[in-house]
Amino acid sequence: MASGSVEGEQSSLADDYDALISTTDVELLKRAWRNEKAAPEILRFESDLITRVREQIELMEETVEEKLTVGTDPLSVSLYQMDLDRTLFLLRSYLRIRILKIEKYMFHIRKTEELWNRLSKDEKFFTERCTDDLKKHLEESVLSKLPENYQSYERQSVISEEDDMVPEPRLDTFVLCRSKEYLTGIQLEDGPVDDRSKLFEMEPDVLYFICYKSIKPLVESGKIDLL
């Protein structure tokens, strides 16, 4: 038996392990959390993943309970507890980051169909309430006291051609990102005008610092991860 084949076997085991680890729900949650943290706009709600994560959290809580009652050694219990805490942390942080983005850009999200469709059902309720509350607040404090023609909370006056008072996130900020595969055909949005037609490529597992706008669709399709 040549040593080469043993090494080959070991490295393919390592690959399998990597592949397994990278698709556990905790890893997926971590990835969703990192993307959400780094992206300037709100991303699609990972509905299925979050449902599974919640079920797993419940399971973990039951496991910890059970271990405590049968008197398992404290070290083992604390390991299960740490696992539970870590998952809870990721879930809380993921939801909280999204809620903060909603609070910041509520009017924009409410009126942009693409963004509205990325929210979970509960987030949609929350956004509706938020926008109603803030709109009412602005109307009562300011807008109702102004002359007619200037009472819109979205436009400066009836003469405005678009909703010029709605804050939006800046999509041209730069983000650190990485792709798992070799990607070609990326159009850079921020180069000099005559260079904009030059297409950009990304090599797998290399870190890049790019304008978010240029890679927006690739983040949405899951081909690029943000860090």
Added chain:
Amino acid sequence: MYGRKASQLVKEFASGEKGQLTPFNNDLFDQVVAECSQHHGELQSLIRKMQEKGLDVQTARNADHYGALIHLFSIVRNKRCLTAYVYNRAETIRNLLWKIGPVIPKEIEENLNHWEEEYFKKHSAALKSYMSKVLVDLTVTL
């Protein structure tokens, strides 16, 4: 007039410590609102003047037109400043809610005006409702 007081209002907010709320400046606020009505009156009288002269208000470009434009810009500038004042204070209020929870300490409550207190309560309720639906307390220190 012409946006000067409005810019004072905004500067007052900007110069405050981030995350802290100064008392709502009702006086200055009301003065800016009153100026909007004044500008509006002047604007309308200039438009009337143009109409009396038989000019097409949409296309004529005389002194009255430019005067009216200045008044228009003043109103819109005032509106932006007033809205920015209220909007940014509302943002600070929401951040406070995250930091200290749904009960406002007396020292901070004194600095809010009546509508801001209402807004704080409403937003607090909205957050609470969301958190109870997702069954996760998001205000736990992470």
